[in-house]
Amino acid sequence: MPETIFAVSSGSPPAAIAVIRISGPAASQLLQTIAGRVPPPRRAVLADLRSEAGDVLDTGMVLYMPGPASATGEDCAELHVHGGRAVVRAVEQALGKIPAVRHAEAGEFTRRAFANGKLDLAQAEGLADLLAAETELQRLNAQAMAGGLFSRMVTQWRKDLLQLSAEVEAVLDFSDEEDAEQMPLDFAARLEVMSNRLQEWLNGPQTETLKEGFRVVLAGPPNSGKSSLFNALVQEDAAIITPVAGTTRDVLQRPVAIDGVPFLFIDTAGLRDDTTDAVELVGIERAYNEVVKADLVLWLGAEGEGPAEAWEIGAKSDLDNFAKKAPDFSVSAVTLAGVRELREALRIVAAAAMPKPGQIALSRFQRTALHASSQEVIAAHEMLGNRSADLLILAEFLRRARVELDRLLGNVSTEDMLDALFGNFCIGK
Numbered sequence: 001m002p003e004t005i006f007a008v009s010s011g012s013p014p015a016a017i018a019v020i021r022i023s024g025p026a027a028s029q030l031l032q033t034i035a036g037r038v039p040p041p042r043r044a045v046l047a048d049l050r051s052e053a054g055d056v057l058d059t060g061m062v063l064y065m066p067g068p069a070s071a072t073g074e075d076c077a078e079l080h081v082h083g084g085r086a087v088v089r090a091v092e093q094a095l096g097k098i099p100a101v102r103h104a105e106a107g108e109f110t111r112r113a114f115a116n117g118k119l120d121l122a123q124a125e126g127l128a129d130l131l132a133a134e135t136e137l138q139r140l141n142a143q144a145m146a147g148g149l150f151s152r153m154v155t156q157w158r159k160d161l162l163q164l165s166a167e168v169e170a171v172l173d174f175s176d177e178e179d180a181e182q183m184p185l186d187f188a189a190r191l192e193v194m195s196n197r198l199q200e201w202l203n204g205p206q207t208e209t210l211k212e213g214f215r216v217v218l219a220g221p222p223n224s225g226k227s228s229l230f231n232a233l234v235q236e237d238a239a240i241i242t243p244v245a246g247t248t249r250d251v252l253q254r255p256v257a258i259d260g261v262p263f264l265f266i267d268t269a270g271l272r273d274d275t276t277d278a279v280e281l282v283g284i285e286r287a288y289n290e291v292v293k294a295d296l297v298l299w300l301g302a303e304g305e306g307p308a309e310a311w312e313i314g315a316k317s318d319l320d321n322f323a324k325k326a327p328d329f330s331v332s333a334v335t336l337a338g339v340r341e342l343r344e345a346l347r348i349v350a351a352a353a354m355p356k357p358g359q360i361a362l363s364r365f366q367r368t369a370l371h372a373s374s375q376e377v378i379a380a381h382e383m384l385g386n387r388s389a390d391l392l393i394l395a396e397f398l399r400r401a402r403v404e405l406d407r408l409l410g411n412v413s414t415e416d417m418l419d420a421l422f423g424n425f426c427i428g429k
């Protein structure tokens, strides 16, 4: 029998009210012990909460929600008490003394809900994101994920795959020839539709971009004006600027929203290969690492020498010796000429990487599973186009494509993976 768990679910005291959440088979007995009664299901009642010795610890609202129609699927209860630290501590102490009752670990309520089929893995990820959401875009995305929009999509894909598999099995079972020519004529086209649909989602927005912001890295040689432009873009005197080449060493980051679109601007050490300064060398290595992780690089060095997809920036455009021929943007950190235009262009590309209405951003884990699934569907499609197509192998590709989709919903998941996901939740969730 699982232990009964409890935790403050309403955020850290002090506050006006603290909600202590309880889940497990001893929930009703626990209410009887501490509140002297078990209220009728889902009806709030006022009760004195008492210690073992019979002293009143607090007077509060008490709820009982018997399983399986509860958040976790188990018998649940809630104590709404005054949110002072000492009140909460006294009630928690009294609860901890009841046999088979203990304090919950991070994410344990949600994990029990998952184990009891109350939500799938994609919804649990959405829920974690909902609790962490700070911007409107993040909230909307997390809500769609937690509400099961993506799960319903995946379930439909899974059904479609199952149907395709059934048709392969039928040919395998009932035809003597077992060859691909027995397959329905539209089979290849349907496989293609399937893989296109998965690909569309893979090309869609990513939760990392939504959560951490669109990563814009300023890179180029020392003294090219990176830190000056960085400060102009984040509209803050954030980075140190001096005429000394090699001023910036550490990576400097500033999260900024431009018209509600989240950005992470990143200033880096100037790139050069003729320094022997040990500190600067570490800075340069870090700069290269940031360039690799960037969603977009603003290149302030010589034209044509930056990373392939970088925007070439003609910095210090106010100077008489400004020499760039055709930069994507000319800017001056001194006069601020061109900075507004650059910010607007950045807003447009970053907004394109964020989810639009009806779209849902996917996590790295979700993209990995979806990619694996789409690869299997593509393999199945190629197999069918093959002269000596082997239907047994084709069926196996389709089965594996389905297993990857199951992974997305948590139907095949390892304990490690679940520990990692639910460990990210706060205590009380």
Ligand SMILES: Nc1nc2c(ncn2[C@@H]2O[C@H](COP(=O)(O)OP(=O)(O)OP(=O)(O)O)[C@@H](O)[C@H]2O)c(=O)[nH]1
Pocket (backbone or CB within 6 Å): 221, 222, 223, 224, 225, 226, 227, 228, 229, 240, 241, 242, 243, 244, 245, 246, 247, 248, 249, 268, 269, 270, 271, 315, 316, 317, 318, 319, 331, 332, 333, 334, 335
């Ligand atoms: N006139 C003019 N000077 C600028 C402009 N931007 C930067 N500078 C000057 O150029 C020098 C170097 O600027 P930084 O912003 O420190 O250059 P950096 O690329 O960050 O340099 P490191 O961190 O050393 O790699 C400073 O003396 C700045 O005042 C500009 O737009 N116009």
Ligand SMILES: [K+]
Pocket (backbone or CB within 6 Å): 222, 223, 241, 242, 243, 244, 245, 246, 247, 248
């Ligand atoms: K400098």
Ligand SMILES: [Mg+2]
Pocket (backbone or CB within 6 Å): 226, 227, 228, 239, 240, 247, 248, 268, 269, 270
């Ligand atoms: Mg600098």
